[in-house]
Amino acid sequence: MRHLLTLVALLAFSALASAEPLPSWTDGPTRTTITAFVEDVTTASSPSFVPPAERIAVFDNDGTLWVEQPMYTQLAFIIDRVKALAPEHPEWKQEQPFKALLEGDLKALQASGMNGVTKLLAATHANMTTTEFERIVSDWIASARHPRFDRLYTQVVYQPMLELLDYLRANGFKTFIVSGGGIDFMRAWTEPVYGIPPEQVVGSQIAMQYKVQDGMPVLMRQPEVAFIDDNAGKPVGIQRHIGRRPILAFGNSDGDYQMLEWTTAGAGKRLGLILHHDDGEREYAYDRESHVGRLSKGLDDAVSKGWTLVSMKRDWSRVFPVAPEVSPSTPGGGHE
């Protein structure tokens, strides 16, 4: 049975592979690096051939698959949630970090530190069931808009990256997100937007507790961080969830450094890619000095590590998908 399926899959992949891949990537060394790598690991006669089951590709999310400026989208969600819940919590007018957030006082918000983050998470991400949280995120992401581009957040995803995800999957890769963001925040929309199902999303997690409530089993989200999937946590998250070392990793900030390091140190052919945000006109230009998505060590070490720096300005002919004439009522309609 497996042989028949494999044959059918190979035929389908061959048909797909004949279309010109990566149309929003400019013709040049970066695109060639990617296509040469994929051809090399998928050609049965190549010494670098990798069986389909081992073709694991991991992608950071914020700043790699979608815009992370002027702030992480999950922070925009937190701000909107606190504002929406504020009428039920008059005490927040006097209580930090809520007071700072409601008044837009970023300095006081930052000063509230880890204790402040924990309170915000508790108020917006916890003390509810997984089902309730998923509905809240789904509702929010269906209408929340990016402040500069005035589109849904699900429409400020990068068209070249959508093409790359499709191209890799058409070549038998399994694509995963490995993000510092909240795992269940992402899972509410990654499948329609990126074609990445919930079980292929790795992220930071809060604790959960199973209990039966009025005869119905629920998973209650607890106000307690269980795992932070960033920096050295990314290789740990990869091992926990995937259990196999990727052969391709794509990130954009120093939070992705260890993920690229772990991926590209494996035996055989590997590909590490870093998106360099150098296009202030079409998107944003930032690296070493940025508070969000800082890229410094990765810039220093890319050459010695053999990682490919992707220039948004030079390597992408288009940044965002074509915007629909009318905003879709459900997320994910923007890139089909």
Added chain:
Amino acid sequence: MRHLLTLVALLAFSALASAEPLPSWTDGPTRTTITAFVEDVTTASSPSFVPPAERIAVFDNDGTLWVEQPMYTQLAFIIDRVKALAPEHPEWKQEQPFKALLEGDLKALQASGMNGVTKLLAATHANMTTTEFERIVSDWIASARHPRFDRLYTQVVYQPMLELLDYLRANGFKTFIVSGGGIDFMRAWTEPVYGIPPEQVVGSQIAMQYKVQDGMPVLMRQPEVAFIDDNAGKPVGIQRHIGRRPILAFGNSDGDYQMLEWTTAGAGKRLGLILHHDDGEREYAYDRESHVGRLSKGLDDAVSKGWTLVSMKRDWSRVFPVAPEVSPSTPGGGHE
């Protein structure tokens, strides 16, 4: 592109589905329950139709996919490892729980409790890299034999369950293991034996630490339990790893109770199955009084919960795969 793939996949699935499924299951209500469920959720015109992406099936491992008597295989691994390492640790002759284990003193071993378990885990599962641990497990499982059946452990897997896994996958299901056993212990062999890749294995975990050692990045396994994927931990493990509620769950002990409860409480058609070990002749007969794989609450509640009790004696015409003439040198050769 997705439409073409879907069409090709549907044609392949139709071809596969025409073969008689589940040949080692006897013709009767249990097999009919399974095939009727699968037909119902995969028929596009059925009100119970479930899209392929949501066809998640979860399986316990010990006592559900392979034999768990007279002891969990992972415990046999621990015993063999302690014996193999004992010459380097002369102090173990005087130190519990190693002394008890080396002398076969099960009573003293049990008396060492959680502290004993932690010491055994530290000695056999931790303080090494993930790569080293995988190699040790792979080497062990390639030659260790079940004491009663005198076959490799990878050959005392249940033939009817291998057929069920294949049947579900041929019908567009994604099959996962959700086990109380160690996640990386299982991942070393589940792909060749069950066709389940590492990223679809959920289990108990110890902590890991990423570091760069002599210029090479490694993940060091820490002597510290990070997550126990049993009882109420199973729905939590499912949410962590899969992020979507399964539509089918198959277990055999009360450690699977909450997994079945969580699965079958979801909306739409669901299937919960419990393997009842009632065949002392071909395998083992045990339930309420067993220390390993105790099944009591599940027996009490199966009817009221709508779960199907699978009788090994009545419902399976064959228990194990045909043993190969010559033992294979690699695991997994036994069921092809």
